[in-house]
Amino acid sequence: MGGGAFILIGALVLSMSDDLPFGTLASPGAGMMPKLVIGAMLAFGLVLLARARGGPALAAIAWDDFPHAVRLIAITAACVAVYTWLGFIITMSLLLFGLTCVVERKPIISAALFSLGVTGFAYGLFRVALKSPLPQGVLWF
Amino acid sequence: MHRRSFVVGSAAVAVLGQEGWTRSGRQAWAQEAYPTRAITIINPFPPGGAADVVARPLAAVLEPALKQPVVIETKAGAAGQVGAQFAASAKPDGYTLLVHIVSISGFAEVDKLYGRPVKFTRDDFIPLARLIADPMVLLVNDQQPYKDLSQLVADVRRRPNELIYSSSGLHGALHLPTALFLRAAGLQMKHLPTNGGGPALTALIGNNAQMACSAIAAAMGQIRAGKVRALACLGAQRATALPEVPTMKEQGYDVEFYLWVGTFAPKGTPEPIVVRLREEIGKAAAAEEFRQAMKNIGQDVAYLDQAEFKAFWDADAKRVEDAVRQIGKV
Amino acid sequence: MLFYAFLGCIVGTLVGILPGIGPLAGISILLPVTFGLDATKAIIMLAGIYYGSQYGGSTTSILMRIPGEAASVMTCIDGYAMAQKGRAGAALSIAAVGSFVAGTFGVVMLTLVAPPLAGLALRFGPPEYTALLVLGLVLLAYMSSTSLVRTMLMAAVGLLLGCIGIDVMSGHFRYSFDIKELGDGIGIVPVAVGLFGLGEILSTPSATVTQKVVSPRLRELLPNASEWRLSALPIARGSVLGFFVGIVPGSAHIIASFLSYAVEKRVSRTPEAFGHGAVAGVAGPESANNSASTGAFVPMLALGLPTGPVTAVLMAALLIHGIPPGPQLVSEHPDVFWGFIASMYVGNLMLLALNLPLVGLFVSVLRIPYAYLYPLIVMFCIIGVYEVSHAIVDVWIMLIMGAVGYLLRKFDFDPAPLVLGLVIAPTFELSLRQSLVMSGGDWLIFFQRPIAVTLLALCAGLLVLAAVALLRKDWRGRLARAQASGEEA
Numbered sequence: 001m002g003g004g005a006f007i008l009i010g011a012l013v014l015s016m017s018d019d020l021p022f023g024t025l026a027s028p029g030a031g032m033m034p035k036l037v038i039g040a041m042l043a044f045g046l047v048l049l050a051r052a053r054g055g056p057a058l059a060a061i062a063w064d065d066f067p068h069a070v071r072l073i074a075i076t077a078a079c080v081a082v083y084t085w086l087g088f089i090i091t092m093s094l095l096l097f098g099l100t101c102v103v104e105r106k107p108i109i110s111a112a113l114f115s116l117g118v119t120g121f122a123y124g125l126f127r128v129a130l131k132s133p134l135p136q137g138v139l140w141f
Numbered sequence: 142m143h144r145r146s147f148v149v150g151s152a153a154v155a156v157l158g159q160e161g162w163t164r165s166g167r168q169a170w171a172q173e174a175y176p177t178r179a180i181t182i183i184n185p186f187p188p189g190g191a192a193d194v195v196a197r198p199l200a201a202v203l204e205p206a207l208k209q210p211v212v213i214e215t216k217a218g219a220a221g222q223v224g225a226q227f228a229a230s231a232k233p234d235g236y237t238l239l240v241h242i243v244s245i246s247g248f249a250e251v252d253k254l255y256g257r258p259v260k261f262t263r264d265d266f267i268p269l270a271r272l273i274a275d276p277m278v279l280l281v282n283d284q285q286p287y288k289d290l291s292q293l294v295a296d297v298r299r300r301p302n303e304l305i306y307s308s309s310g311l312h313g314a315l316h317l318p319t320a321l322f323l324r325a326a327g328l329q330m331k332h333l334p335t336n337g338g339g340p341a342l343t344a345l346i347g348n349n350a351q352m353a354c355s356a357i358a359a360a361m362g363q364i365r366a367g368k369v370r371a372l373a374c375l376g377a378q379r380a381t382a383l384p385e386v387p388t389m390k391e392q393g394y395d396v397e398f399y400l401w402v403g404t405f406a407p408k409g410t411p412e413p414i415v416v417r418l419r420e421e422i423g424k425a426a427a428a429e430e431f432r433q434a435m436k437n438i439g440q441d442v443a444y445l446d447q448a449e450f451k452a453f454w455d456a457d458a459k460r461v462e463d464a465v466r467q468i469g470k471v
Numbered sequence: 472m473l474f475y476a477f478l479g480c481i482v483g484t485l486v487g488i489l490p491g492i493g494p495l496a497g498i499s500i501l502l503p504v505t506f507g508l509d510a511t512k513a514i515i516m517l518a519g520i521y522y523g524s525q526y527g528g529s530t531t532s533i534l535m536r537i538p539g540e541a542a543s544v545m546t547c548i549d550g551y552a553m554a555q556k557g558r559a560g561a562a563l564s565i566a567a568v569g570s571f572v573a574g575t576f577g578v579v580m581l582t583l584v585a586p587p588l589a590g591l592a593l594r595f596g597p598p599e600y601t602a603l604l605v606l607g608l609v610l611l612a613y614m615s616s617t618s619l620v621r622t623m624l625m626a627a628v629g630l631l632l633g634c635i636g637i638d639v640m641s642g643h644f645r646y647s648f649d650i651k652e653l654g655d656g657i658g659i660v661p662v663a664v665g666l667f668g669l670g671e672i673l674s675t676p677s678a679t680v681t682q683k684v685v686s687p688r689l690r691e692l693l694p695n696a697s698e699w700r701l702s703a704l705p706i707a708r709g710s711v712l713g714f715f716v717g718i719v720p721g722s723a724h725i726i727a728s729f730l731s732y733a734v735e736k737r738v739s740r741t742p743e744a745f746g747h748g749a750v751a752g753v754a755g756p757e758s759a760n761n762s763a764s765t766g767a768f769v770p771m772l773a774l775g776l777p778t779g780p781v782t783a784v785l786m787a788a789l790l791i792h793g794i795p796p797g798p799q800l801v802s803e804h805p806d807v808f809w810g811f812i813a814s815m816y817v818g819n820l821m822l823l824a825l826n827l828p829l830v831g832l833f834v835s836v837l838r839i840p841y842a843y844l845y846p847l848i849v850m851f852c853i854i855g856v857y858e859v860s861h862a863i864v865d866v867w868i869m870l871i872m873g874a875v876g877y878l879l880r881k882f883d884f885d886p887a888p889l890v891l892g893l894v895i896a897p898t899f900e901l902s903l904r905q906s907l908v909m910s911g912g913d914w915l916i917f918f919q920r921p922i923a924v925t926l927l928a929l930c931a932g933l934l935v936l937a938a939v940a941l942l943r944k945d946w947r948g949r950l951a952r953a954q955a956s957g958e959e960a
Contacts, residue, residue: 032904033630033644034634037630041631048621069874069877075738078860080870084863095846096846099845099849100842104842114843119850126858187783198791213499215499229825305908311640331909334639334905336639337703339777344596348595349596360795362797362798362799363775363797366798434791435794436793438795
C-alpha cells in the first residue's frame, strides 16, 4: 500500500521531468538529480511493495482521530486563506476561537477571552516589541 | 488641489462611517503624508552581499530623514531574481523599494534564451539612484604561476577547457564579466558555478578554481593577504585601491564591467513619492555618515541621480545582454 | 563590553525561543542599532545573538515539537518524547548544559587552533562536500526507528522536494508550477514545522491527552543521576563532532546535529530507546549544533570567508565598521579578535545562567489544558513559518506537510529522514555536479583527493557493518524459525 503510493508519486514526478535535460557526466543537466532520486524512490517503493504482505494491513490502522484532524485542518486552512486579507489580529482570534470553541467545545466566553487575550499578547510581542512585520489586513491593523 | 480635496473627503467619510477605511482611501491618504509607515527595501541577495552592505548604511541615514523605519528585507534566491520579481510585482506605493546590482539587467534576456515567459523587464522598475560602481578585477589563485594577464591567456590557449573559473552562479554578476573576457580573448575555460560571491571566492582561494572575477571591495582583504593575485581591472581607468593593476583596455581587451548598486521603485510609483525618494537618497548619498560607511567597505560613493543613472543603466544593460547571449543556454 | 555581550545573549535567547525569527533575522534587525557602537562591541553583541539563539532553539522543540529552526529537528524527536514522559525539565536542562559545554569547547578550540584548522575549510571543495553528504545519507540508515527501506524512501522524497526551484547550474525551473516563491526551493522550516509540529497535533485528539506534568517540583525539573551519566559522553562526542563539521562551509550546524544523532544511535547500547525519549538523543545533537555554530567562526575569523548566511552578516557588520575581514584580521585588529573571543567565554556562562532558571517557567507552559494549548501551538506554527520569509505560500506548505505528517505517522514512516533529505538536496546536487564539472565527468575525482576518499571509505565501512548486522539478524531469525519448526515437528 505505502510502496504503491510512492511508485505512483515517482511516476507522476517523472512525467513532469520530461523537459529537464539529463545532461552528460561532464556537464550534468538539471534533470540528472531528480531522475536519479526518482529511480531510487521507485526501487525502494517496489521493495516495500514486495515486502508489504507481511506488514500490518490498512484496516489495522486506527482512524478514530481522523474527523478531529480533518476539522482542525479545515479551520486552519480557512484562516490561512484569509490571513493576509484580514490581517493578524482578526485571523488569529478567529483561529483560536474556532479551535477552542468549535472543535474542543469549550464554553464560548472562556474561548473568546482566551482567543483575544492570546492574540493581543502575541501581537504585542512580535509587532511592537520585536518590530517584526505581521500581515496587516484591509483594516488598519 | 484635486487630490487634496479627495483626501479630505475620504478622511471625513472615514470619521463618519467605517466604509471610509477602504484601500483607495488609505492609499490616497498615505500618498499625501508619505511615508506614514515603515519602508521596506528588498535586498535580493543573501545578507552580507554588496547590495546589503550598501543598503544598510543607506537605510540608517534615510531613517531619520524620512522619520519612518527603513527595513531591509532579504528575499534572496536565483541570483537576485526572486527578490527583483517580488519588488516588480509589489504594490507601487513607495513602501517597497529594491536595491539591486548590475545583474538586474540580464534576467529578461535569460528568460528569452530559455523560451520562458519573461517575468519582468527593466521597464518594470523606475531607477532612483546609483550609489556605488566598483570595477571588477580578474583574479587568479596565488598557487598559479601567472604574473600578468598575457601569461594566463597564453596558458589557457595552450590547454583549452582545462582551467576552471568560479562564479557566483549562472548569469550572475561574477559570471558575466568572465564570459565577456573569455570571448574578447577567444578562450575556453570550465565554469564552476557556486551559490554566491563568497562561495565563488572560497573556491578560488581553495584552488578548486584557478580564476574568477570579483568586485574589488569583496576581494581586497584576500588580495592584500596575497591569497589571490589581481591581473586586470575591468574599469575604464585603473582603480584607486589597486593603482598598480592595469585595465583590460590597456592590455588590449575591450571589456568593461562594474559591480554597481542602485535603488529602484516598482513601475507605477506616484511621481511625488519618486521625487521625494530621489531627494532623500541624494542627500543621504552626500551625507558624511554614508560616505564614511562606503569608505569602510572600500568604496567611493559613485552617486548618479535618476537621469544619469538611467543613461548609464541603458548602456550597461547592453553589455549585460551581450554577455548573456555570449554564455548562451547551458 | 560585558553589557553588550549580555544584551546580545538575551536577544539571542528570545530570538531562539520564538519560532520563525531565527538568528539571521535577529541579527539583521539589530545590525543598524550597532552603527553607533565601535566594531568590537558591535560584533560582540551580534555574535551573542547568534550563539544565544542556538541555546533557545531547543525550547519549542522539546515542549511543543516545533523545530524553532532546522537544526533543532533532531531535538524534537527525543526531546518531545521526554516531555511526554514528564521529563521536559530534564530535557531542557540537559540541552542547556550540553550547549554550554559544547559552546565553551568550541571557543577553546577557536582560541587555540583556529589558524591551522582554517586550512581544512579551504580544502573542502565540491568533491569533499559530496563525500561528506554521502556519509550523511549512509548514516541515515542508523537514524530511523522504522525499517531501512522506509527510511530511504523518506530520504528520497526529501531529496526530490529539495530539487524544487531554479537550478543553480543551468537556470532551469523545476517543479515550481509558476509559483514564484517556489523558485528558490521549498523552505526547510515550513516542512519541518508542518511534519513535526502540526503533524503531532493532528494525530493527538484532545480526548486522549492526560496531563502528565501536574506539579513540577524542583527535583523533577533537574535531570537525575542516570540521565546525567547517559548524556555525558554524547555531549562530549557532539561537541567534538559539531566543531569539525561546523568549520566546513555550508549549512553545517544542521548537518552536525543530524550526524550526532545518528552517531549516538549507532554507539548506543539501547538504540531502540531512540525516538522514545532517549536522553542521548537530546544531549548529542544539541551539543553538536552549538559547537558547530562556534566552529563556523573559524573560517570567518581566520580566512575572512563566510561559511553560511549568519557568518556572512557578521562579516558585513565588521566590514561596515571599517574592518575588512580577511586573513589579516588577527594581526591587524587583535583587539577585535581577542575581545570577541573573550566575550564568547563570558557569553556562554551568561547563557547557562540565563537558561537554567527559565526551565521551570517553560515547563509550566505544559500545565495549560491541552484544549487551549494546541490552538496556541497552531498559532505559533503559522506565525513562525510566516515570519521566516513573509510568504503565505510557506504557510500552505506547512499545512499540507502537516497533513502529510499525519498520514506518514499512520503508515509508520519517520519524517526525520525526509527533512534531512530536503536539507542536503541542494548542496548535494550542487557539489556533485560541481565535482563532475571540475573533473570533466570523471568519477575518479572522488578518489584522488585525500579527504574525500577518507570519508567515502568511512561510508563503505559503515555499509559493510550494516550488511553484516543485517545478515546476522537474518541468520538468527532463520535459526529461530528452524528451531521453532523443529519443535513443532
